[in-house]
Amino acid sequence: MAPDDTDRLARLAERLAVEAGRVIMGWYRAVDPGAREKADASPLTEADLAAHALIAEGFAAATPEIPVLSEEGRQAPAAERQHWQRCWLVDPLDGTREFLARNDEFTVNIALIEAGRPLLGVVGVPARGEVHLGVVSSRRAETLLADGRRQALRCRRFDAQQAVIVASRSHRGPEQEAIVGALAARFPRLVERPAGSALKLVQLAAGDADGYPRRGPCAEWDIAAGEAVLMAAGGALRTWSGETLRYNKLDSLLNPDFYAVADPDGALAHAFRALGAAG
Template structure:
């Protein structure tokens, strides 16, 4: 897919426009508010949401949009959705506030409870990732050509490379990893952890801590398009549009890393 299909092209354009809004605010004085759950909110979150939601509504008026910064939509309405956009306009607000560059724009298309298309834009790096479960996954640096990406198979002689959350470590994750042959652990923010698995820089991303559906949908589409899996601790694929939008604990895996074990 050297030339992405029209839907992916539109998502890339919307993500880039949202990233431009985020960077405009990032370069100035960041004002931080607190949402009801005590998580941070900035004008960058709102501005990116407006760009994406309005663009999707123009292009796909019949496909609903569920966004972290959009209005709350009750399950009584959502349960009838067989197809919808799931958006995190600024994933990694804490990283944005810290100005460490590890935040992303996430857009996913969910069909039948599974993410089938995903785009992740990394504003500070100018890098974008996208995946279509029907045809594969790619990445592109600003001004460069698309490059296909693929999960990797762990090296039994070396052990697993694990990626973990930079801002949300958990004792449950540490306990999960104790019995595994971990050779190296790397930290990253936002959905960059899922991108690390998708492009073969890490074998495993266990997330035994709180996440929401919009945090993971685009990354899951990219990981699965690249040949990997994103599963609950019971080995079931992570599902979407649940009555409760919180995710269960999950593990993103590259090739051959079954339950974190080496093949």
């Protein structure tokens, strides 16, 4: 894709994330956000649906040639999606549980996928009025602040004396606890910090944390935008067997277990790879 085209699509995704964030915050301040359960028992609110509608309509108008795969939209069958070279991958409100808990840790995730990998991604944080952008090919990673200024994002080098990993607030289990325990044994000064939604990957990209181990199910639209921001800032995300994630997969829209690191050559990345090799 030509650089001018990538920049245009990045600006489009950023604008839609900002606009969707405003819609979400209207419902965030409402007495009743219209919460109910979906078929998989996960929560759904009017904010999810309103943000989805805004983003889907925006892309339909601006890039009708690029299909949209959204958590709250039509899930096109594999027979249709196998012909997609590119698609927008969208979670209009990632962290609905955080939204309902009123802890501000929810995001708008938008990624542009080509041939199974993210070209660019934006992670909007409506409660902060921020949007984090990553363009992978140019290694452009930055935050659009609430006052309109832009701030560069860059991952930090790993320092075992100040090691920080981030973990899900909502999804934990014995495998996750075992990984954290093994890391704490290797890095005694390790600090674990809970965080919601795609903010975990943003913290790595911003130089505020070093790693994110993930055991447990999550969907493609939960991760793709954050991975783009992380890669553009110098980090990496891998499955525990060392492979890159693929998006718009035909067999399942769920991700395999994975880990993310700010410093792909640091000691924490080596520890993750050793844990993956050990099974």
